[in-house]
Amino acid sequence: TPRCIGTSGAFFDMYSRKHVEEVFNTQIFDIYAATESGLIAFECRNGAYHVCSDLVYLEYMKNGSDVSFGEPGSLVVTKLYGRGTPLIRYTSIDDVVTPLNNDCTCGLAGGLIQRIHGRKSDSVLLPDGKMAFVSLFENILGESLSEIKVDKIKRIQIVQHKIDSIELKILVDKHLRDVGHPVDKMFSIIKNKLRNRLGPDIKIGIKEVNRFDAKDPYIISKVDRSKFVEKMYLV
Ligand SMILES: [Zn+2]
Structure with a gap:
């Protein structure tokens, strides 16, 4: 070691x-x-x-x-x-x-x-000029997991399809899947916390996935940022 x-x-x-x-x-x-x-x-x-x-x-x-x-x-x-x-x-x-x-x-x-x-280039840009960073998603997941008291998540990825639409892909730890709260309950806790931070106008989807590739990026944003003014950093 x-x-x-x-x-x-x-x-x-x-x-x-x-x-x-x-x-x-x-x-x-x-x-x-x-x-x-x-x-x-x-x-x-x-x-x-x-x-x-x-x-x-x-x-x-x-x-x-x-x-x-x-x-x-x-x-x-x-x-x-x-x-x-x-x-x-x-x-x-x-x-x-x-x-x-x-x-x-x-x-x-x-x-x-x-x-x-x-990185700013790896953030999620919201319609009102707020930028959400990797740390925001990690903080929300950390809070959610400490609420359910079981660390069921192995990895996540955030995909922003449109300026007001975000999908969270989650790889659940198969050994802990049935321990404590059900996975669906965990997803709804995460979704509520995300909605509170990102605002009610953002569509939030959560999808369970079976695997990620090692090189999959943490955040993928398909939004064009060329006309954008930074108003607030959400971390
Ligand atoms: Zn020190």
């Missing part, structure tokens, strides 16, 4: 993460980096992301204004080292993250990121 595993390179959803931790029976430490900027932040044993403030200067913005601590914003990166192309207020990393103004109990100093919510 490895002592720990370091991951980097792409947004790591909690289902894939849990699966890898179970298979290798160890803890994952995520490293937040991008090809253009290099290291941005790394996860400590408490699961907080510590910003590499000696390597990058970070800003968190929405529609051109800084967001407050605890509020999600688009990541803007300025790289503080290197002799190649300068990277100044770079936005193309395309991630939305929430900055935090606390001290971490692990003892490391410096800025913190509470959570990386996902």
